[in-house]
Amino acid sequence: MNIKWIALIGLLFLSGPVWAxxxxxxxxxxxxxxxxxxxxxxxxxxxxxxxxxxxxxxPLAEDLRREVREMIAKNMSDQEIIEFLTARYGDFxxxxxxxxxxxxxxxxxxxxxxxxxxxxxxxxxxxxxGKVVDVPVTEDEHRRVEQLLAExxxxx
Amino acid sequence: xxxxxxxxxxxxxxxxxxxxxLKLNPREIPSPLVGKxxxxxxxxxxxxxxxxxxxxxxxxxxxxxNFWASWCSGCKxxxxxxxxxxxxxxxxxxxxxxxxxxxxxxxWLSRWGNxxxxxxxxxxxxxxxxxGVYGVPETYVIDKQGVIQYKQIGPLDPETVEKKIIxxxxxxxxx
Numbered sequence: 001m002n003i004k005w006i007a008l009i010g011l012l013f014l015s016g017p018v019w020a021x022x023x024x025x026x027x028x029x030x031x032x033x034x035x036x037x038x039x040x041x042x043x044x045x046x047x048x049x050x051x052x053x054x055x056x057x058x059p060l061a062e063d064l065r066r067e068v069r070e071m072i073a074k075n076m077s078d079q080e081i082i083e084f085l086t087a088r089y090g091d092f093x094x095x096x097x098x099x100x101x102x103x104x105x106x107x108x109x110x111x112x113x114x115x116x117x118x119x120x121x122x123x124x125x126x127x128x129x130g131k132v133v134d135v136p137v138t139e140d141e142h143r144r145v146e147q148l149l150a151e152x153x154x155x156x
Numbered sequence: 157x158x159x160x161x162x163x164x165x166x167x168x169x170x171x172x173x174x175x176x177x178l179k180l181n182p183r184e185i186p187s188p189l190v191g192k193x194x195x196x197x198x199x200x201x202x203x204x205x206x207x208x209x210x211x212x213x214x215x216x217x218x219x220x221x222n223f224w225a226s227w228c229s230g231c232k233x234x235x236x237x238x239x240x241x242x243x244x245x246x247x248x249x250x251x252x253x254x255x256x257x258x259x260x261x262x263x264w265l266s267r268w269g270n271x272x273x274x275x276x277x278x279x280x281x282x283x284x285x286x287x288g289v290y291g292v293p294e295t296y297v298i299d300k301q302g303v304i305q306y307k308q309i310g311p312l313d314p315e316t317v318e319k320k321i322i323x324x325x326x327x328x329x330x331x
Contacts, residue, residue, distance in 0.1 A: 046290035049182060059255065060290050063281045088288040090188045 032072045039068055039078060043085065044093050052095065187288050187307040194221070194298045195286035199276035202253050202261055209250070209276035211302060218328045220249040220321070221296045222272070223284060225256040226264035228292040234311035235268050241317055242271035247297075247325045251275035254284050254292050297321065299328045 040054035047058035053065060064085070071081045082094070091097045099107050137145075189195075198210040211221075222238065224231040242249055251272035253261045258277065265275070278284055287296065288307075297306040306324055308316065 046185070060281070060284075063255075063285060067282075067285055087188060088285060089290065090185055090288070092185045 032069070035072050035078075036065065036069055039072075039081060040065060042095055043068075043082075044095055046089060046093065183291070184309050185290075187304075187309075189288050189296075189304050190307055192304060194296065194302050194304050195283075197276070197278075197283045197286065199252070199278055199283060202251070202258065202265075202275035202277050205258075205277075209274050211298065214250070214298065215302055216300050218247060218300060218325050219298055220247055221252060221287075221298060222249050223252045223254045223278075223287070223289050223292045223294045225254045225292050226260040227256065228254075230291075230311045231293045232268070234293050234313075235271070237312050237314055237317060238271040239269050240314070241312075241321070246322050248273055249295075252283060253277050254289065255279065255281045297324055297328070300331065 037054055041052045043053040043064075045051045045053050045056035045058055045061040045064075047060050048056050051058075051061075053061050053068075067084075068081055071084065076084075085093050091100075091103070097103050097106065194211050196211060198208045198212075201207045201209050224234075238249055241247070249271050251274070253275050255278065261275075261277075265272075276283070281289075287294075291309070293311050295308040295312055296304050297308075299305050305328060306320065308321075312321065
């Protein structure tokens, strides 16, 4: 009985890799595989738009990885490969879009927002500083405060 | 009152931007190929595999290139629109069967009707990549000089055909 269970558990462990569906190595050559990985994490999968070409299992991503792999095999430079893809799919395939007239807002926008926010914050703080007035506390109020604090200390 | 005016106006501006963002379709990525020469290919034909289909055969004509597949549900939605457009004779629609099984594509056409004079076969999706296809159906309007003038991402609907495709085709034909 025990032996059967151990054998069953052992079999389950053995069968792990079968259903896990590990990603196959992208190419046989480790150097070009590294290049493909390096390129594919910079490129967007157009089907699952928040995944990189490296992450996505969409058929188009598989095809594009195949294309990139072939271009690597043809000894094309990273620049040429990226040009090949942007000529077909536009700058949208790049996770780091180039600085152009159409992308200035994208690049400058966050800094602009920080500047606007910081200016607004400084102006508000200055205005508020002007509004704060020292309130003189009378002898009587002092005594009352001390009394209240002393009472608070005695509470469990 | 004045105290709330500034935050309120900022809120409204943000709201307007978010509203515009909601209306944008993330699938509609402007194609860099519009205004450029349609990429060349020569692919076997679906119905007559020994024959070749190439855009070079289409020089001097305004035509549509429609990427479709029998596995694609959007293509089924689009199909009656293509049938009507083909029947109207306004513009020839050439098909590109994208990453599909030949027999399934043939069954699809014989079951639902064939709006295409010729269908090319893009088995490996390479023609698709050259045209920047990332999801079928996609349709290209190509002019007499073989330049892509318009790209439709997703299914064509009667309104788009009437308001965009047909006027554009007429204008290109007059050139």
